[in-house]
Amino acid sequence: MSDNNRDVITGKAIGADEDASERRALREHEHYQSLVEHNPHPIAVHSGGVIVYANRAAIVEIGATSLNDLVGRPITDFMHPDSIREITTKLVSLTTDGDFTDAVEVRMVRFDGSVIDMEIVSVLTKWRGALAYQVIFRDLTATKAAEQAIRHQVALVATVSDAIIATDSAGTVVSWNPAAQSIYGSTAVEAIGCPVAEVLGAPMNLRRRVGKPAESVVHYAKDGTPRMMRLAVSEMDGGYVVVCSDNTAQIEAETKFTSVVNSLQEGVLLISQDGVVESANPAARRMFESEKRRSAGSTAERITIVDLNGIPIPPQNWPSQIVTATHKPVIDAIVGFDRLDGSRVWLSCNGFVLNPNDPDHSSVVISFTDVTESRARAARLEYAADHDMMTDLPNRSYVLRRLTTMLENRAAQHDSGDIDVVMYIDLDKLKNVNDSHGHRAGDRALIAVSRRLRAALPAPHFVGRVGGDEFVAVLIGVDEEDMEDISDDIHLLLLDPIEINGEEFRMRTSVGIVRIRDGEKRTAQDIISDADTAMYQAKLRGGGHTVEHDKAHPSREFTPEAIKLVR
Known part of the structure; x- marks a missing residue:
């Protein structure tokens, strides 16, 4: 065989090898594209600063309708200006095929112009023989929202007025918020690692308390001061959450208020929307002879009330029911009723809604003064004048x-x-x-x-x-x-x-x-x-x-x- 033939043959052999190599590269490219196309993560490839490929997930994520919307577009069209410098710096650091960047948070611009938070990893690669970068995206929208919710919850726990205490399954404190420190006097360092019963100053069975309504209990602070608390316990993975609301100031105020109301010569009744006497101070019980009438807890309709002319007033026109129906106060309404001995007592009544923020469900406060003697005195003066x-x-x-x-x-x-x-x-x-x-x-x-x-x-x-x-x-x-x-x-x-x-x-x-x-x-x-x-x-x-x-x-x-x- 002549050298020329050999050259020709050699040449043919060389050409055949090149064709086979190209076919193999094409098959590998198609295989790669097929793998990438079905990857659930958004993946795009850019070369020379221009998008050359994007899988279906990337097309959907970026808000385009097809690959044609993206191919040929500068990659910077989809990068927020605040993120371009950081991404470029990362890409320059890649020098060898297969090098990749650390995951970095960036802001991307979607096809409709909206901005989303993404985490990307860039890999140095080749596309059709040219230098290229494969970019793998991860949408951080849900993650950011969850992080924000967690930060909000952490801030809430740190700022609420209730003591929120986490324990393990054995009842050992593992978390102690600032309100707990304020109420009980122990710092988080002092409380964490201690049995919860010890730092709250009261024995408790957390397992038995789970799921039950909040109850009033007495706890003791670090200095021995009693605290009137509302206690609720919930179960969590590996332990319990104990929520303690400090009602000490409220109970002390209620006690003082009750003492004041009980010392009044003026009668005070708390009447429900249904006309049931929920509470009565001693003055009211004396006036209505409650020991005999058993007024507390009974319907007020058992007592006949009359107007200035002695005509019975129907229950729907009583001062308490007028307040219930209209939500407006009643001032100095004069009514009378007969005591068990037959004597008539005259009362000057005032009424108002106990909770003006929820008048449809609020009880009514009725206060009244015995004006029998003053009316008799006024009647005598009026009679004398006439x-x-x-x-x-x-x-x-x-x-x-x-x-x-x-x-x-x-x-x-x-x-x-x-x-x-x-x-x-x-x-x-x-x-x-x-x-x-x-x-x-x-x-x-x-x-x-x-x-x-x-x-x-x-x-x-x-x-x-x-x-x-x-x-x-x-x-x-x-x-x-x-x-x-x-x-x-x-x-x-x-x-x-x-x-x-x-x-x-x-x-x-x-x-x-x-x-x-x-x-x-x-x-x-x-x-x-x-x-x-x-x-x-x-x-x-x-x-x-x-x-x-x-x-x-x-x-x-x-x-x-x-x-x-x-x-």
């Missing part, structure tokens, strides 16, 4: 006020058809009794006359003393015959003997009458003045007469024979 002390009849101001009210009611009723009558009554010659027997005798005569007039004018009629020997009677809803009969009765009644110092006297009277009909325009004072004028006309006729202000009605004289008149 009545004549000597005769106990209503006085002029009372008569005017009541007559004014009557006129207002008539105006509101319009055409009632009723006739009301005002009689002005004057005792003729009472002065003679005073002159002959003294003023004490005259007073006795006035008292006797007052009693007879009151008896002659039962409700709804009324009579009052408006002057020395002058009276005003108001007849309500009478007709002509009634008016004349009552007038006659008054004359005859007062003519019955009145014994004064062993001597009998018969009192003659002069009476002036005014009728009140529908559409009356006069005031109460005008009407009494008109009746006074009519009475004066009767007196001018010699006394013992009745004169109506309306001149169409003649006067009537009452002078029965055999009657000893006052002279």
Whole structure:
């Protein structure tokens, strides 16, 4: 074989080797790409600063729709400016095929422009014979969120006011937060490694406490100070978490508050939304005779409450229920109830929602003061202001006020058809009794006359003393015959003997009458003045007469024979 043939053959042999090498490299590349393509981790390859390959996971992670969206794009398009310098420095350090960087946290820019935290490892490699870098990504979003949650929990444990203590399965302290140190006085160094019962100053069985509701317990601090705590225990891997809430200050405040409330003379009730008395201070129990009524824990409806007119108040209108329904306070509501001995007690009540932040579920506080005596005193003063002390009849101001009210009611009723009558009554010659027997005798005569007039004018009629020997009677809803009969009765009644110092006297009277009909325009004072004028006309006729202000009605004289008149 010639050298040329050998060269040709050699050349052919060499060409065959090169083709085989390329085919082998291609198969290896395809095999590598197949392996990478199915890798669940995002992997990309960049060469010369340009993306040449990305697996499906990388395409999805970066937010692209296909490989074509990425191939040919500068790798820096997907790197946050803050991370480019650090990544470049890492890549420069790689010199030999197969060298790789440490995992580094960077910020990547997704296809839509959003920024995500990633951890990457870069490997120096070759792509189609050129220098390239294979980049393996790991999304840190979930990890960052978990780390943040852990940091938050650590900060929470460190800053909460409750003592949070972790123990192992044997009850030995392994974690002791700052609140535990503040409450119990032991530092973490002192507490960790000690039995939890020792540092809390109280025996406890953690296993038995797991899952049970929090309970009130007494623990003791390092210096022996008792602490009123709320204890809850939960189980965790390899041990327990003990949560202790310090209620010492609250309980001390409640104790002081209870002492203050119990010392009040003012009654205080706590009433539930359902109207059940939840608690009552001693003053309330005394007022409501709770030992006999057993008010605490019983429905308040067992006691009948009345208004100022003595009419029973339905439970839904009680001060406590008004507060429950409206969430608004009740101020100085006056109610009454009968004690077991039948005496009536009057209370001034105030009420408000105990928890204004949750009024729909809050109990109601009702405080009340016994105003029975003050009301009685006020009633006595009011009665004295409206009545004549000597005769106990209503006085002029009372008569005017009541007559004014009557006129207002008539105006509101319009055409009632009723006739009301005002009689002005004057005792003729009472002065003679005073002159002959003294003023004490005259007073006795006035008292006797007052009693007879009151008896002659039962409700709804009324009579009052408006002057020395002058009276005003108001007849309500009478007709002509009634008016004349009552007038006659008054004359005859007062003519019955009145014994004064062993001597009998018969009192003659002069009476002036005014009728009140529908559409009356006069005031109460005008009407009494008109009746006074009519009475004066009767007196001018010699006394013992009745004169109506309306001149169409003649006067009537009452002078029965055999009657000893006052002279």
